[in-house]
Amino acid sequence: MKPSLRALLAGTAMALIAGTASAETLRLLTWGSYAPDEVVKLFEEEYPDIDVEVTFSNNEEMIAKLRATGGTGFDLAQPSHDRIYAAQLEYNIYKPMDLSKINMDALTPNLVEGVKANTTIDGEVYSVPHQWGTSGIMANMKEAPDAKGWGDLCSEQYQGRTSMRLRRTILLGTAFGMGMDPFALYADPAAYQDMLDKVTEKLIDCKSVIKTYWTGGDDLSALMLSGEVVVSETWDSTAFKLYGENPDIVFVPPETGALAWIDTFTIPRGGEADDAAYKWINFVLRPEITKMMSASTGAIAAVPNGIDLMPEDKRAAISAAFDQSDIDNLKFFANIPPGIEDMEGLALERIKAAN
Amino acid sequence: MYDLSCADVTKSFGNFTAVRNVSLDIPSGSFFSILGPSGCGKTTLMRMIAGFETPTSGDIRIKGDSVLTLPPNKRNVKMVFQHLALFPMMTVGENIAYGLRCRGESKSDIGPKVARVLDRVGLPGSEDKQIDQLSGGQKQRIAIARCMVLEPDVLLLDEPLGALDLKLREHMKIELKQLQHQFETTFLYITHDQSEALVMSDNVAVMNAGRFEQIGSPKALYDDPSSGFVAGFVGDSNVLSGTLTEVRGDEAQVMLDGGGLILGRVCDASKAGDKVEVFLRPESLRLGAGAEGTMMAGKVESLLFNGASSRVLIRVDDQLIEVADPEQSSSLVKGADAQVRWSADRARIFARRSA
Amino acid sequence: MSRDASRLSLILLFAPFVLWIGLLIILPQVGIGYTSLREKISWNEYSFGLKNYVDFLGEPVYRNTLLRTAWMSILVTALALVMGFPIAYYIAKIARERSRAALFLMCLIPLWVSDLVRAYGWIVLLRETGVISTALVKWGIINQPIEMLYNDMTVIIGLVYTVILFMIVPLVSTLQGMDDALLEAGYNLGGSRLTVLRRIIIPYAMPGIVSGCIITFMLTAGSYLTPILLGGKNSSWFTEQIYNQFITRYNWESGSAFGVALLVFTSFVVWAGLRLTGQSLATTVAKD
Numbered sequence: 001m002k003p004s005l006r007a008l009l010a011g012t013a014m015a016l017i018a019g020t021a022s023a024e025t026l027r028l029l030t031w032g033s034y035a036p037d038e039v040v041k042l043f044e045e046e047y048p049d050i051d052v053e054v055t056f057s058n059n060e061e062m063i064a065k066l067r068a069t070g071g072t073g074f075d076l077a078q079p080s081h082d083r084i085y086a087a088q089l090e091y092n093i094y095k096p097m098d099l100s101k102i103n104m105d106a107l108t109p110n111l112v113e114g115v116k117a118n119t120t121i122d123g124e125v126y127s128v129p130h131q132w133g134t135s136g137i138m139a140n141m142k143e144a145p146d147a148k149g150w151g152d153l154c155s156e157q158y159q160g161r162t163s164m165r166l167r168r169t170i171l172l173g174t175a176f177g178m179g180m181d182p183f184a185l186y187a188d189p190a191a192y193q194d195m196l197d198k199v200t201e202k203l204i205d206c207k208s209v210i211k212t213y214w215t216g217g218d219d220l221s222a223l224m225l226s227g228e229v230v231v232s233e234t235w236d237s238t239a240f241k242l243y244g245e246n247p248d249i250v251f252v253p254p255e256t257g258a259l260a261w262i263d264t265f266t267i268p269r270g271g272e273a274d275d276a277a278y279k280w281i282n283f284v285l286r287p288e289i290t291k292m293m294s295a296s297t298g299a300i301a302a303v304p305n306g307i308d309l310m311p312e313d314k315r316a317a318i319s320a321a322f323d324q325s326d327i328d329n330l331k332f333f334a335n336i337p338p339g340i341e342d343m344e345g346l347a348l349e350r351i352k353a354a355n
Numbered sequence: 356m357y358d359l360s361c362a363d364v365t366k367s368f369g370n371f372t373a374v375r376n377v378s379l380d381i382p383s384g385s386f387f388s389i390l391g392p393s394g395c396g397k398t399t400l401m402r403m404i405a406g407f408e409t410p411t412s413g414d415i416r417i418k419g420d421s422v423l424t425l426p427p428n429k430r431n432v433k434m435v436f437q438h439l440a441l442f443p444m445m446t447v448g449e450n451i452a453y454g455l456r457c458r459g460e461s462k463s464d465i466g467p468k469v470a471r472v473l474d475r476v477g478l479p480g481s482e483d484k485q486i487d488q489l490s491g492g493q494k495q496r497i498a499i500a501r502c503m504v505l506e507p508d509v510l511l512l513d514e515p516l517g518a519l520d521l522k523l524r525e526h527m528k529i530e531l532k533q534l535q536h537q538f539e540t541t542f543l544y545i546t547h548d549q550s551e552a553l554v555m556s557d558n559v560a561v562m563n564a565g566r567f568e569q570i571g572s573p574k575a576l577y578d579d580p581s582s583g584f585v586a587g588f589v590g591d592s593n594v595l596s597g598t599l600t601e602v603r604g605d606e607a608q609v610m611l612d613g614g615g616l617i618l619g620r621v622c623d624a625s626k627a628g629d630k631v632e633v634f635l636r637p638e639s640l641r642l643g644a645g646a647e648g649t650m651m652a653g654k655v656e657s658l659l660f661n662g663a664s665s666r667v668l669i670r671v672d673d674q675l676i677e678v679a680d681p682e683q684s685s686s687l688v689k690g691a692d693a694q695v696r697w698s699a700d701r702a703r704i705f706a707r708r709s710a
Numbered sequence: 711m712s713r714d715a716s717r718l719s720l721i722l723l724f725a726p727f728v729l730w731i732g733l734l735i736i737l738p739q740v741g742i743g744y745t746s747l748r749e750k751i752s753w754n755e756y757s758f759g760l761k762n763y764v765d766f767l768g769e770p771v772y773r774n775t776l777l778r779t780a781w782m783s784i785l786v787t788a789l790a791l792v793m794g795f796p797i798a799y800y801i802a803k804i805a806r807e808r809s810r811a812a813l814f815l816m817c818l819i820p821l822w823v824s825d826l827v828r829a830y831g832w833i834v835l836l837r838e839t840g841v842i843s844t845a846l847v848k849w850g851i852i853n854q855p856i857e858m859l860y861n862d863m864t865v866i867i868g869l870v871y872t873v874i875l876f877m878i879v880p881l882v883s884t885l886q887g888m889d890d891a892l893l894e895a896g897y898n899l900g901g902s903r904l905t906v907l908r909r910i911i912i913p914y915a916m917p918g919i920v921s922g923c924i925i926t927f928m929l930t931a932g933s934y935l936t937p938i939l940l941g942g943k944n945s946s947w948f949t950e951q952i953y954n955q956f957i958t959r960y961n962w963e964s965g966s967a968f969g970v971a972l973l974v975f976t977s978f979v980v981w982a983g984l985r986l987t988g989q990s991l992a993t994t995v996a997k998d
Contacts, residue, residue, distance in 0.1 A: 060957045067960070090960075160857075166943075167958070212860045212942030226839040228857075345959030346769075353771045353946040407894055427897040434898045440891035444913040453909065454899035505899065 025051045026276040029065065029074040031263065032056040032217075034131070036296035043283050050276045059083050066093040072270025076277040081262040082333035084119045084127050090338055095269045096124035101278040104128075106285040111302040115264055118335050127264035128281070129302035131293070134251075134258035134330060135169045138239035142248045143230040149254045150177030152231050154206035163223055164233035166213040166352060168344045169259060173233065174199045176256040176331065183334040192340065196347045204354040213352075224249055236321065237298030243317035251321035257329040262302065356419055358383045358541040359404065359432075359509045364413035366399055373399040375565040376413070381509070381543060381558075386535050388544045388552040391562035392588070397545045400562075401511050404543070405434050417508050428457070433502035434511040438518060439494055441486045447473075447497055448482030454505045472504040475537060491519050495527060496534075503538050512544045516551060528554050549589050553577065561585045582623065583632055583705030592634040593676050596707060599631045606699055608648065609633055613672045618648035619702030630707040635697060637666060638679040642687075645696025651676065652694045655687050669693050739973075746966035762967035772951060776971065779948040780979055782862065782937075783930040786869045790877040790926050791919065793870065798881035798918075799911070803890070814882070817875050825872070829939040832868050833859060836940075860942030868940045873929050877922040884918030885911075920989050924980055931976045948972055 028035055035054040044052060055074070057065065062079050071093035079087070088094050104112065111129040119127040139147035144158060150173040153162045164170045175182040175195055185192040211229055214220040217238045223229040224242055236258070239251035265281050267274060284293055290301040290309045298314060300306040307318060357380040366374040374396040381387045389397045402408045404415055406427035414421050422430050433454075442450050451469045460468075473479050476496040481489075489497065495515060502510055512531075516524045532555045535542045546552050552559045553573040560570040561584070569581045580586035587594060597611040599621070607621045609631060619633050644650060653671035658680075667678045667687060678695055687693065749761040766772050801813050820828060835841050836858035843855045858864060892914065896906035912919070937947040952972065955965030984990060 063960065064957045087960075207943055210943060211857070215938070222837075226837070228838045342959045342961055345954055345961070346771075348958070349771050349775075349946075349951060349954060352943075352950075353775055355944070405894075405898055407897075427894070428900050428902060432898075434895070436891045436895055438889065438891060440889060440895035442892060442895070442910060442913075444916070453896075453901070457900035457902070457905055501899065 023051050024049055024273055024276055025053055026076065026273050026280055027074045028052060028054045028076050028078075028280070029057055029062055029268075030054065030076075030078040031058065031297070033296045033298075034078060034263070034293070036292060039284065039289055039292050039296075042289070043280065046283070047276070047279060050273075050279070052280070063087045063091070063093070066268050067091045070270065071095075071268045074268050075271040075273040076280060077266050077268055078130060078263050079127075079266055080333065081115045081118045081127060081129070081264050082335050084264065084266055085121065085335045086338045088119075088121055088126060093269055094126050094266050095271065096126055097128060097265075097267060098274075098278070099125060099128070101275075102128055103282045103285060106282075106303055108302050108304050108306065111262060114332060115262055119264070119266075127266040129262045130265050130281075130284070131297055131299040131301055132260060132262040132306075133299035134236045134253065134260045135173065136234065136236060136239075136251060136253045136258040138224065138232055138234040138242070138249055138251050140224065140227070140230040140246075140248050141250055143227075147231045147252055149256060150174050150233075153233060154202065154209050156209055158231050159209055160211050161228070161230045162210045162232060163212055163214050163220065163229045164210060165215065165220075166348055168341070168348070170203070170233055171196065171199050171344055171347060172333075173254065173259060174202055176259075177254065178202065183331070186334060186337050186340060189339065189343070193343055196343055200347045200350055203351045207351070207354060235298075236318075239321070240298045240314045240317040243320065244313040251317065253322060253326040253329070257331040258326065260330040260332045262332070263299070356383070357381055357416075358418060359543065360416045360419075361400070361404070362414045362416070364400065364403060364410045364415060366396075366403060366408060367411045372565055374403070374410075377562075377565075377567055379560055379567070379570065381541055384539050384541055385557040386532065386542045386544065386555055388546060388556040388559045389562050390546060390549055390552040390559050390588070393547055395562045396565040397562050398513060401434070401513055401543070401545050404509070405432055405511055406430050431505075431508045432511060433505055433507040433509075434513065435495075435498045435502060435515045437513045437515065439498040439515065441494060441498055441501070443486050445486070446482065447478075447484045447486065447489070450486070450497060451482075451501045451504050454501065458505070468504055472500045475503075476500045476534065492523050492527060492530075495519070496530075499531075499534060503534075503540065507540065509541045509543055510538075512542060514546050514548075516546075516548075524551075531555055553589070559589075561588060563588075580622070580634075580703070580705075583634070583708045586622075586634040586703055586705060587708070590636060591677065592636055593640075595633045595635070595674065597631060597633065599625055599627050599629050599704065602627055607704055609704060613674060615651070615672075616648060617651070617702065618699040619704045620700045621704045623705050625704060625706045631704050632707050634703045634705065635676075636701070637677045639697050639701035640676070640678040640695045641697070642667070642678060642680075642693060642695060644694050649699050649702075650694055650696040652692065655689055655691050655693050657689060658687060667693075669695055671695075742966045742969050744966075745962055746964075746970050748963045750961075750963055756963075762964045763971070765964060766967055766971055771946075772968070775946045775951055776948050776975060778946060779931055780975060782866060782869075783927050783976075784979070786866055786873065786930045787877075787923050787927045789866065789870045790874045791923060794874050794877035794881060794922070795915075795919075797874075798878045798885055801878070802882045802885035803888075817878055820871065821875060825933075825935045826939075828872065829868065829936050832864070832871075832940055836864060859940060860944060862941070862944070865937050865941045865945060868936045869930050869933060872933065872936055873926040876925045876929060880918040880922040880925070881915060882918075884915050888914050916989065920984070920987075920991075923983065927980065927983075928976060931972065 035052070040052045040054065044050065059080050062077055063083065066074065066077065084094065107129060111132060115127050115129045116125050119125060137147060137150065137153065143161070144152070152158065153164055172182050178198065180195050182192065182195060185195055211223070214223060214232065217235070220232060220234060220238055221242060224232060225246060234251065236251045239249065242249040267277055271277060283289060285303060287303070287309060290303055294301050294306070294309055294314070295311045301309055303309065307315065310318065359381045361377055361379050364374060364377045365372065377400060389400065391397045399408060403410050406422070406425060410423070415423060417430065417432060442453065445453065448469050451472060452465045455465045455468060469482060470479070473481060476499060478493060478496055486494070498515065516527055519527060528551055544552070544555065556573055558570060559573055559576055561568045561576060563584050569576060569585045576585060576589045580589060586592055595611055595617070597609040599607060600610045600616070601608040602621055605620050606618055609617055609619060611617060617633065625631050651671045653669045653676065656668040656670045656675060659666040659668065663681055665680045667680045669676045669678060676695055746762055747758050747760070748756040749759045750756055801810055805813055833840070837843070838855045838857040842858065846852045847855055888911070892910055893906055896910045901909065932949060934947070934949045934953070937945050938950055941947070948968070952965050952968045955961045955968055
């Protein structure tokens with residue numbers, strides 16, 4: 001080999017090594033607003049050798065993306081706590097967490113325990129909590145002061161003025177509103193199917209009452225702010241945001257209990273930057289960062305004083321919505337056993353296709 | 356009664372007058388040509404007769420009745436287009452049947468009529484051929500058959516031979532004339548090729564700058580042109596420019612611009628002192644010495660052999676004179692001294708055309 | 711030697727095309743077809759069979775949605791043709807050379823924004839508190855706001871708007887190739903406007919009509935955002951069901967079967983359309 005060629009190769013190898021060393025990339029797969037620009041900027045200032053790449057998604061797409069690649073392509077994901085167990089068992093897309101690398105003192109102990117209980121497989125913990133919030137209904141108090149439960153979405157009193165998202169949350173909420181407990185039926189597919197059939201029938205009848213199905217937060221906001229819709233199924237964070245623009249719009253925890261979800265930190269099986277991922281987790285759990293994060297997400301951080309770290313207007317919205325009994329009545333989503341989503345999917349399609 | 360008459364037809368496009376005060380009368384069953392350079396307005400005139408343009412003033416009559424208010428599809432004037440415009444998506448039979456079907460004739464009549472006209476144009480049994488299977492000459496005949504099957508009062512032909520190669524064009528000239536005889540229909544033929552017009556026509560109108568210069572039989576146009584334009588456009592001529600110095604009865608004397616006095620015959624209203632042109636047809640010239648004023652001396656420039664149409668080019672001062680040489684005189688050699696002569700009544704004098 | 715060279719250059723020229731077709735079209739289709747034949751027995755346990763297709767045919771929701779999608783796509787294609795033909799004719803035959811480019815550009819403008827933005831544009835216009843409804847109330851034409859979204863009519867209008875360009879472009883290019891003398895010959899031989907349109911213009915434009923219809927039909931049947939966003943609660947569309955199978959139900963096997971069903975069914979509709987109108991790909995689209 002000619003000396004010049006050898007030098008060239010060596011140079012190239014050096015450059016490659018230097019390249020990977022100087023810029024590690026943290027590929028984040030998360031929800032819209034869960035990685036605000038200012039937080040990413042601060043993080044990159046503190047860790048100049050880490051670049052953050054953000055992909056916004058939702059629960060279903062996160063799982064679909066990771067399933068398609070066998071758990072590669074991302075270094076940190078943020079699925080909800082009930083969507084991890086079955087996905088891991090069936091598709092093996094995550095890897096266990098090293099809790100010693102996380103500042104566990106920063107997290108609310110009962111939420112940590114809740115998530116652990118949901119995401120422990122063979123003694124290994126796969127997730128820790130990040131932000132939590134609830135699903136319920138929101139109402140425009142000027143026009144619908146009496147709205148108090150899931151059933152109001154289908155009340156003819158609000159003919160043409162209600163909305164919902166045609167996803168599994170509304171199936172569960174409607175089941176609770178009808179006096180059933182879907183989480184208790186998870187273990188019994190036949191009973192669950194029976195429940196789904198009743199819910200399907202109810203929601204098909206409901207189609208004549210609702211205006212439309214919303215598909216995203218922006219969509220829902222426009223419907224509520226324009227006054228076209230007065231009662232809608234919602235995430236509490238969206239309702240809190242709207243409260244800031246129109247104080248008549250408040251989140252109403254349904255009398256059967258708001259459905260509570262916890263978005264987690266979970267590391268994909270093919271993640272290549274675990275250290276960076278842990279650095280990100282610890283970074284965003286810092287009180288001053290949590291404040292920025294909650295301002296962006298509208299959800300409550302899973303830290304002991306999470307509500308206090310919300311911005312002023314969101315705190316006001318929360319206290320307008322929840323009292324202690326509502327908080328005690330929260331229904332945390334239970335782990336979804338495999339196969340349930342398929343049954344629910346068919347129910348949703350039947351509802352959508354019905355006239 | 357005339358099959359087609361135009362009375363004082365004028366067509367202006369904005370400031371531009373394409374056709375100016377044109378009148379013509381075409382007797383039944385005759386072959387009439389309009390001959391003129393491109394841009395002289397002959398196509399506009401034909402389009403007005405067909406109904407695609409409306410005259411600015413004047414009248415067009417077919418078989419004595421004014422057709423100005425009739426749309427193109429109601430006039431019994433059919434047209435063979437420059438590029439024939441056969442319908443490529445139809446077979447030969449369908450092309451010919453198109454007009455009959457438009458007229459609403461019954462299927463049982465159409466078949467035999469199509470077969471008969473194909474027979475008459477010498478292409479029997481070619482109903483099912485595709486247009487692109489035909490040769491140039493065959494397409495020509497189909498285009499004519501497509502019109503003739505409708506028994507039009509007048510058939511318009513818009514330079515249909517232009518796209519053919521020379522040999523085929525010579526052949527089609529004769530064939531067209533025969534077809535016209537056979538169908539006994541009035542043909543109005545427009546062309547810029549004087550030999551087409553002279554060979555086929557009973558009468559020719561020479562058109563220039565929107566105006567008819569002269570109407571007459573081919574022989575009359577050739578032998579007795581009424582203007583310098585006709586003399587120059589119909590047939591070949593040697594043109595010598597000069598100034599009329601003296602007119603004595605039939606004979607006149609011209610002082611050539613290049614020097615020298617020659618004799619000729621004034622054919623228009625030119626007077627002594629006018630700028631004029633002298634037209635000498637090559638076949639009116641003879642080689643050899645002649646009387647004063649009816650000869651010029653020069654040198655043989657070249658010999659153009661072309662059988663019966665062979666020519667000798669003779670340079671007189673700075674001008675080349677073309678002399679017909681049907682005997683192909685072998686005695687001449689290039690560069691030899693030569694003289695040409697003519698009889699004064701064959702040298703026509705017209706006012707000089709504006710350049 | 712030179713023959714080898716020319717063969718090599720041929721191979722080099724074709725290689726990107728073959729790679730593209732192979733890697734991006736054939737291979738994924740084979741993958742989809744393979745997945746669609748897997749029957750899920752339990753976690754990570756599969757066998758081969760046609761169960762996914764049987765399920766598809768057995769569930770009226772899926773069948774009906776596919777038929778509805780096809781039917782509405784046909785309607786959209788027909789409307790796009792009826793509306794696009796005069797526009798294309800105007801651009802190709804009537805407009806002057808200079809305004810032709812401007813007109814073409816105007817047709818292209820909708821393509822400069824994404825599907826999503828276009829759909830939101832319609833939403834802003836047509837919603838109950840939207841521009842049109844508000845304006846009508848203000849001018850006293852209607853008493854109270856009306857909702858113009860969330861019905862089939864709106865979905866069809868939105869889809870026609872999205873796909874009409876793909877009808878116009880092939881029509882313009884075929885019509886531009888038509889010699890005006892053909893039309894004049896059509897009139898001259900006694901044809902009325904209707905006859906000329908029916909017997910000359912349309913047959914001449916047939917290759918453009920067929921390719922335009924195939925493109926618009928396929929685009930419409932495969933569209934996703936417009937029917938979902940404009941149709942709201944009453945907008946079943948087959949692509950949405952494929953998405954649901956893959957994403958919300960994690961059922962790739964069934965989703966693949968749906969994908970194959972959509973491909974087969976739309977191909978069948980195109981074939982049937984060609985047969986019914988007496989056309990074939992060879993005499994229209996592939997015609998030189």
